[in-house]
Amino acid sequence: MKFTLLLAGLSLVAAAPADADASAYSNVLNIINKHQGHHAKRDLADSAKDRYLVFFKNGTSIQSINGHIQDLDSKVSPEVGAMAGTNGFAATSSNQGIQGAFDVDAFTDGKGFTGYFGSFNSSVLDSIRSSPDVASVEKDVLISLGKHAAQPVNLTELHKRDFQSTTVAQWGLSRISHLNNNVQGVNPDKPSTVRVPYNRESSKYDTTVYVVDTGTYVQHQDFGGRARWGANFVQGEPMQDLNGHGTHVSGTVAGSTVGVSGEKTSIVAVKVLNQKGQGYASTIIQGMNWVLSDYQKAGQPRSVINFSGGGASSPGLDQVFQQAVQQYGIPTVVAAGNNGQDACNESPARASKGIPGLITVGATDHLDNIAVEQDWSSAKGQCVEMFAPGVTILSLWITNDDAAATMGGTSMAAPHVSGAIAYFQSIADGVVPAAVLESWVKDASTGKVKGDLGGAANNFLWNRASF
Ligand SMILES: *[C@@H]1O[C@H](CO)[C@@H](O)[C@H](O)[C@H]1NC(C)=O
Ligand SMILES: *[C@@H]1O[C@H](CO)[C@@H](O)[C@H](O)[C@H]1NC(C)=O
Ligand SMILES: *[C@@H]1O[C@H](CO)[C@@H](O)[C@H](O)[C@H]1NC(C)=O
Ligand SMILES: *[C@@H]1O[C@H](CO)[C@@H](O)[C@H](O)[C@H]1NC(C)=O
Secondary structure, three states: OHHHHHHHHHHHHHOOOOHHHHHHHHHHHHHHHHHHHHHOOOOHHHHHOOEEEEEEOOOOOHHHHHHHHHHHHHHHOHHHHHHHOOOOOOHHHHOOEEEEEEOOHHHHOOOOOOEEEEEOOHHHHHHHHOOOOEEEEEEOOEEEOOOOOOEEEOHHHHOOOOOOOOEEOOHHHHHHOEOOOOOOOOOOOOHHHOOEEOOOOOOOOOEEEEEEEOOOOOOOHHHOOOEEEEEEOOOOOOOOOOOOHHHHHHHHHHOOOOOOOOOOEEEEEEEOOOOOOEEEHHHHHHHHHHHHHHHHHHOOOOEEEEEOOEEOOOHHHHHHHHHHHHOOOOOEEEEOOOEOOEHHHOEOHHHHOOOOOEEEEEEEOOOOEEOEOOOOEOOEOOOOOEEEEOOOEEEEOOOOOOOEEEEOOHHHHHHHHHHHHHHHHHHOOOOOOHHHHHHHHHOOOEOOOEOOOOOOOOEEOOOOOEO
């Protein structure tokens, strides 16, 4: 799947540059395809061992990239490995090679690749590092959602919301539509008994939210046909949400009954995390490249990117999230993380500091306390720029097409913010810049969050509909 998508994306672009560039481009493509074909046969876990991400310097020409890739191919070509081995493959050299490329039209206007990833031994890595065209080399890291326990809820019993009705069973929706806390009396553990007012204007314009996650159960009734598949970058898994997390997040963004911005908001599912809620930085960057490319082609300026994973630090991952905002202008929302620690230690949460339009979100409970739960706590610290509801959040589930469940986490808080950005874009006449949207969702309601924020900005999500 990944292989096919990469080809599809590249062939569109290959025609654009001048002849010499086009031939250099297709040469690079051929080498990468050859390597990928070889690596496709390897065990998934094995192929992640000793895997590195390599980024070219900004502005490197396709001719230079061609030279670099040819040189690398001469060292670690699959044929070289095969010949060196006694029984077909030599263990050391056959496992080396390029496993994928970072896309193309995304950052370089069709003139080249931004980088690649693959397995290389220490001496090959040294030669990669010493290339004048290489900006950075980093180890590929596993990004994970952490613990998320889902509690099933019968959605049918909660009476569906239509857009004339203003009461809902999801406390977070009510909380974000009021400046002052109006849900202190409810019991979020029993959503079937909760009916609270959710105030908002009707949407006028179509908006799109890219959910970069475990996938989305797009057939769920509550999406009313507004969710669709974008792409799947997880090797060895189908185009299906096998975890539930991405479906839950998508429901909070745009479900008809449980979502912040229903009726005119579409969900595009981009799967980068597997059944266990884990994915490599390299896979997430590929997913983000696809989003940026789709965003350019789709020409839907009212779009939002939402990502929930977090983990070890990856400069490459930080960079691709920053580029989404800085070069493409797409507001992008990421979860702070659920380890109760300083969000500045995790990618991409730490990347948002000083970048207007890239927003890191922490979680609160229904009493406006920063979330400190039995098995998870909201990350805090200076890299957290705002808070939104994230404890016992009712949303959609994957067991059948009207299933629902409650979950907790900063992953549940972030889609409240993505949904609110989509909502503001859907009511504003004219396209609103990412930096302004960031200020709309976070600057109006301050000083609400209680507890130890560790230096996080005390901003709380408010859709400005009521006091
Ligand atoms: C790369 O270069 C272009 C044009 O030279 C510039 O607009 C862009 O901001 C640069 N990107 C980065 C990440 O430095
Ligand atoms: C790394 O791989 C190259 C190419 O297969 C080989 O020539 C070299 O000896 C290897 N170096 C180490 C340290 O294994
Ligand atoms: C949900 O509730 C409805 C109405 O009470 C009931 O008909 C349905 O069987 C329930 N579904 C599940 C999965 O329990
Ligand atoms: C939004 O981001 C959060 C946190 O990064 C993530 O958990 C969630 O899945 C994302 N939601 C959407 C709709 O992309």
